[in-house]
Amino acid sequence: MISKREQGRMERRLIASLTHACEDAKPLLPGFCWLTHSVDYQRFPDSLVVTWVFDSDANLASALKSDAEQHIHQLTADALDEAGVDAADIARHVDLDSEEACQRVHGGNWERRLEARPVKH
Numbered sequence: 001m002i003s004k005r006e007q008g009r010m011e012r013r014l015i016a017s018l019t020h021a022c023e024d025a026k027p028l029l030p031g032f033c034w035l036t037h038s039v040d041y042q043r044f045p046d047s048l049v050v051t052w053v054f055d056s057d058a059n060l061a062s063a064l065k066s067d068a069e070q071h072i073h074q075l076t077a078d079a080l081d082e083a084g085v086d087a088a089d090i091a092r093h094v095d096l097d098s099e100e101a102c103q104r105v106h107g108g109n110w111e112r113r114l115e116a117r118p119v120k121h
Helices: 002-027 058-067 068-081 099-106 109-118
Strands: 032-038 049-056 094-098
Touching: 002 032, 002 068, 032 099, 032 109, 049 058, 049 068, 049 099, 058 068, 058 094, 068 094, 094 099, 099 109
Parallel strands: 049 094
Antiparallel strands: 032 049
């Protein structure tokens, strides 16, 4: 188990490295807006999921049809590596979503939407 102190350090490293990935992605991925991560430190790093959010379902679908998903996986892998997280199967740690879908299903409440997501194994 990771101590509270180490959780805080890891959280700061994740935020810094994922912020860089987010800023790198914005000019490259049409419609990409922001990203967030969720983690249960009792099951770290297996529980870590980085959610990449697009503005619309159409831009998300377009990204999935192009090589954008592969690019997102690489940016995530690089960010996790920079933060010192060992993530062998990066696809398990990446989720893609859209503002439009959150608005439609959860009334724009991202906290509720992210809590409702199934856990990846």
